[in-house]
Each structure stands twice: as structure tokens, then as C-alpha cells.
Amino acid sequence: MVVIGSGLGGLECAFILAGRGMDVTVLERSARPGGCLQGFTRGGIRFDTGFHCVGGLGKGGALRKVMEYFGLIDLPWRRLDPEGAEEVVIGRDCFVLPSGFEAYGDALCGFFPSESDAVHRFVGLLEEVSLNILETSDGDRMALFRRGALQYLEETFRDPLLRKVVSGTSLKMELTPQLPLYPFAEINGSYVQGVWQLEGGGDAITARLLDGIAGRGGVLRTGAEVVGIIESGGCAAGVELSDGEVVPADLVISDAPPAVTVSLLGKDSSVRSVYRRRVSSLAGTYGMFTANIVVDGGFPVPERNIYVHCPGADLWRTDLGSTGSVMVHPYPGGGRLDILSPMYAPEERGEAYEGIKRKKLSECLDLAEQALPGLKEAAKLIYTSTPLTWQESLGLPGGAAYGLRKDFSTIDTCLLSPRTPLRGLFLTGSGLALHGVLGTSMTALRTCSAILGESVI
Numbered sequence: 112m113v114v115i116g117s118g119l120g121g122l123e124c125a126f127i128l129a130g131r132g133m134d135v136t137v138l139e140r141s142a143r144p145g146g147c148l149q150g151f152t153r154g155g156i157r158f159d160t161g162f163h164c165v166g167g168l169g170k171g172g173a174l175r176k177v178m179e180y181f182g183l184i185d186l187p188w189r190r191l192d193p194e195g196a197e198e199v200v201i202g203r204d205c206f207v208l209p210s211g212f213e214a215y216g217d218a219l220c221g222f223f224p225s226e227s228d229a230v231h232r233f234v235g236l237l238e239e240v241s242l243n244i245l246e247t248s249d250g251d252r253m254a255l256f257r258r259g260a261l262q263y264l265e266e267t268f269r270d271p272l273l274r275k276v277v278s279g280t281s282l283k284m285e286l287t288p289q290l291p292l293y294p295f296a297e298i299n300g301s302y303v304q305g306v307w308q309l310e311g312g313g314d315a316i317t318a319r320l321l322d323g324i325a326g327r328g329g330v331l332r333t334g335a336e337v338v339g340i341i342e343s344g345g346c347a348a349g350v351e352l353s354d355g356e357v358v359p360a361d362l363v364i365s366d367a368p369p370a371v372t373v374s375l376l377g378k379d380s381s382v383r384s385v386y387r388r389r390v391s392s393l394a395g396t397y398g399m400f401t402a403n404i405v406v407d408g409g410f411p412v413p414e415r416n417i418y419v420h421c422p423g424a425d426l427w428r429t430d431l432g433s434t435g436s437v438m439v440h441p442y443p444g445g446g447r448l449d450i451l452s453p454m455y456a457p458e459e460r461g462e463a464y465e466g467i468k469r470k471k472l473s474e475c476l477d478l479a480e481q482a483l484p485g486l487k488e489a490a491k492l493i494y495t496s497t498p499l500t501w502q503e504s505l506g507l508p509g510g511a512a513y514g515l516r517k518d519f520s521t522i523d524t525c526l527l528s529p530r531t532p533l534r535g536l537f538l539t540g541s542g543l544a545l546h547g548v549l550g551t552s553m554t555a556l557r558t559c560s561a562i563l564g565e566s567v568i
């Protein structure tokens with residue numbers, strides 16, 4: 112069998128199926144595996160690109176069970192201080208949010224005492240959803256996919272500032288008025304459990320999964336771009352690479368974005384155009400501008416994720432032409448931090464592109480400076496990237512950071528099944544239903560369950 116793409120989802124599927132005795136080859140177009148898990152090194156210093164941290168690794172957390180299954184739990188995870196792992200800054204107001212459902216709820220009640228009952232209901236929902244991800248029935252999950260997250264917050268909380276605070280850490284997803292309640296509760300709930308970084312970043316996950324795949328007889332080929340999916344008798348029969356090589360396989364799993372996957376089907380494919388049109392018309396989420404920053408040794412980098420928002424920013428209707436919000440991730444051990452901010456994908460490189468990057472960087476630093484005074488002065492080295500970087504390096508349409516955009520009112524159209532109309536072709540990855548390390552892993556488990564006909568964990 113072949114797996115198209117060595118992102119987290121592709122590697123996890125390869126790991127599971129190689130373990131079931133299948134002959135697995137992972138084909139990756141880039142020179143390096145890992146997709147959004149990749150970091151890069153400049154002057155001997157390592158930086159993250161996509162993945163920065165996870166939630167839900169504590170006792171009872173859904174991600175913990177998943178990481179145990181994939182042999183990733185004993186990687187050097189490092190928990191951010193539970194007393195204040197995340198902070199939301201809105202103008203002059205700072206809200207330090209501790210980890211743990213009780214402590215998080217108590218902190219919110221302390222900030223907004225008149226909304227205590229609503230806070231308890233909200234925290235109860237986050238707990239219920241995020242602790243039971245593996246056990247929740249499809250029916251219960253879909254009920255929350257059919258509700259809007261913003262609508263829920265408006266019905267639950269009277270104070271608009273409280274709505275902003277509980278939404279304020281959500282740059283880990285794209286907030287729109289159409290966002291379903293399930294991913295909002297799943298992601299926020301898992302980070303309320305605690306926030307963990309990984310020494311060595313996402314590359315450590317990639318390396319460990321690749322070891323596991325190799326140990327089970329699987330193979331990774333980099334620089335192997337798939338340009339076509341070959342069919343025979345209405346079934347997948349293999350893939351064609353950009354140099355014309357054909358790799359035969361009766362089972363093909365694609366971890367490439369779904370729109371890319373359907374574009375790989377030939378003109379004479381047995382897959383009806385209605386499916387192809389549906390998949391290729393689904394919109395992606397916004398992309399991210401990233402500034403990787405080395406600061407002067409003496410500059411105190413707080414060991415927490417900080418989310419800084421302009422007081423007037425509408426968190427649920429992001430203006431991609433300006434910078435209303437940034438998230439700041441520290442690195443283990445201090446001395447470095449990354450600033451990420453939503454952004455549209457510039458069309459092309461060149462002088463104008465450099466100007467766009469400089470402007471975005473300056474806006475990001477201005478906003479981050481509100482929470483970290485002196486940051487601009489202390490920044491010694493800065494590397495920047497935009498959604499165009501993602502588009503070019505990973506083939507992510509528009510550089511979408513968080514998979515496909517979800518709309519609770521048309522949810523049956525925007526959630527994709529791992530099964531496709533072509534027998535032997537399956538999908539996986541963050542583009543199907545849920546993104547992030549947790550969401551992508553859940554989907555990999557679903558993809559393999561669909562193939563094996565049994566649940567994997």
C-alpha cells in the first residue's frame with residue numbers, strides 16, 4: 112500500500128497498518144518528512160513552523176491515550192506552568208488562565224463573578240467533550256457539530272468581555288460565526304487540561320513515528336511527489352510520481368489536502384464529478400504569519416502562551432488585512448519565542464511580498480509589545496514566513512493552517528469521510544474533520560478503522 116504525504120496523519124496510518132503486516136511505502140513530495148510538524152534550524156538554533164504545543168496529555172486526557180498508542184508519550188514533553196499556562200490580553204486587561212477544569216473555572220468566576228453559573232456550565236461542557244473524545248458516539252458528536260460555537264457563547268454568557276476571554280485562546284483554530292461547537296469545545300477543553308511543549312518540537316514526533324514504521328518494515332521516500340492516482344476496474348491500483356515512475360498499490364491513503372487528492376484523479380476516473388466538485392469547492396481556513404524570534408539573553412520570556420488582542424478586534428470575524436490578534440509561544444528554556452497571527456496568502460514573492468512581510472511583522476511586534484514590553488528592543492534575530500510559504504512547501508491550498516473551514520449549518524457537506532467513492536482510496540489528515548495533533552490523530556484512527564473494519568484503539 113502507499114501513503115501520499117508524510118504529515119502526522121499519513122505517518123500515523125503508516126505506523127498502524129505496517130503494524131498489521133501491510134507492506135507500506137510513504138511518498139513525500141518535500142525533501143523532509145513531517146508536513147506541519149517540521150521545524151527548521153538557522154545558525155544552530157531550532158525553530159518550530161506549525162506545531163508548537165498540545166493539550167490533553169495529562170492523566171485521563173484523550174491525547175495521552177493516543178500518544179501512548181503511538182509510542183510518543185515518553186518523548187521529552189514539558190508542561191507549561193499549570194498556575195498560568197495561557198494568558199489572554201485584551202487592551203489593558205490581562206487574564207491569566209490556569210490549567211485544570213476547576214482552576215480554570217474558578218479563575219473565570221473570579222474575573223466575572225456575576226456569571227458563575229454560566230461559567231460552570233461552560234467548563235462542564237469543555238470537560239465532557241474533551242475527556243471523552245475517544246468514547247463519544249458519532250451521534251453525540253454530530254449533535255455538537257450541528258450547533259454554532261458563537262451562538263452557544265452568546266446564549267450562555269451575557270458579558271461580551273467574558274465571551275472574548277473564553278474565545279481569546281482560540282487562535283489554535285479559525286473562529287467564524289459558522290464554527291461548530293464541537294471543535295471549539297474539543298480544542299479548548301484539551302488545552303484547559305494543560306499545555307505541553309516538546310523538546311525538539313514536532314520533528315521529534317516525526318522521527319519517532321518513522322522509527323516505528325521502519326521497525327515494522329515500512330519505507331519512507333522523500334522527494335517523491337505523487338502526480339496521479341492510477342485506477343483499474345474502478346479500484347485504486349497505484350500512483351504515478353512526477354518523474355513518471357509508477358508505484359503499484361491496491362490500497363492508497365492520501366494525507367494530502369482533500370482538494371489536492373481529487374486533483375490527482377485522472378480525467379477518466381470512475382469517481383463521479385459531483386464528488387470531485389464538492390471536495391474541491393470546500394474552502395480552507397486562514398493561514399498564519401509566523402515570526403521566529405531570538406531575544407537578548409536577559410529578556411524575560413514568560414513560560415506561557417500569550418494571546419494579545421486589540422480591544423476593538425472582532426475575534427469571530429478576523430480581518431485578514433490587518434493585525435487584530437497575535438499568539439506568542441515561548442520555547443522551552445527561554446531565549447526564543449514565536450509570534451503567530453492570521454493572514455491571507457500573498458499571491459507571489461518579490462519586492463511587494465517583502466514589503467507585506469515587513470508590515471505584518473511590525474504590526475505583530477507592536478501588538479505583542481503590549482504584553483511583553485521591550486520585546487522589539489530585545490529581538491536579535493527574526494525569521495518570518497507567511498501562508499505562501501506553506502502553500503509552496505507543503506502544497507497546502509492558500510496555506511490553510513487548520514484544514515477545511517467548518518460550517519455548522521452545512522456540516523454534512525464540509526465533513527469528509529475517510530472513505531472515497533474509489534475502492535482502495537482512503538483519505539486522512541487535518542482536512543477531513545478535526546485539525547491539530549489531536550484532531551489529526553483521531554482522523555488517522557478513523558481512516559485505519561475504515562480500512563481494517565475494526566476500531567484501532
Ligand SMILES: Cc1cc2nc3c(=O)[nH]c(=O)nc-3n(C[C@H](O)[C@H](O)[C@H](O)COP(=O)(O)OP(=O)(O)OC[C@H]3O[C@@H](n4cnc5c(N)ncnc54)[C@H](O)[C@@H]3O)c2cc1C
Pocket residue numbers: 115116117118119120121138139140141144145146147148160161162163164165335336337338366367368371399401451501504505506507511512513539540541542546547548549551
Ligand atoms: C502555523 C500552524 C501552527 C500550528 N500549531 C499547532 C499546534 O501548536 N498544535 C497542534 O496540535 N497543531 C498545530 N497545527 C496543526 C497541525 O500541525 C496539523 O493539523 C497537522 O500537523 C496536520 O497533519 P496532516 O496529516 O494533515 O498533514 P500535513 O502536515 O498537512 O502534511 C501533508 C503532507 O503531504 C505532503 N504532500 C502533499 N501533496 C503531496 C503529493 N502530491 N505527493 C506527495 N506528498 C504530498 C506534504 O508535503 C506534507 O508533508 C498548526 C498548523 C499550522 C499551519
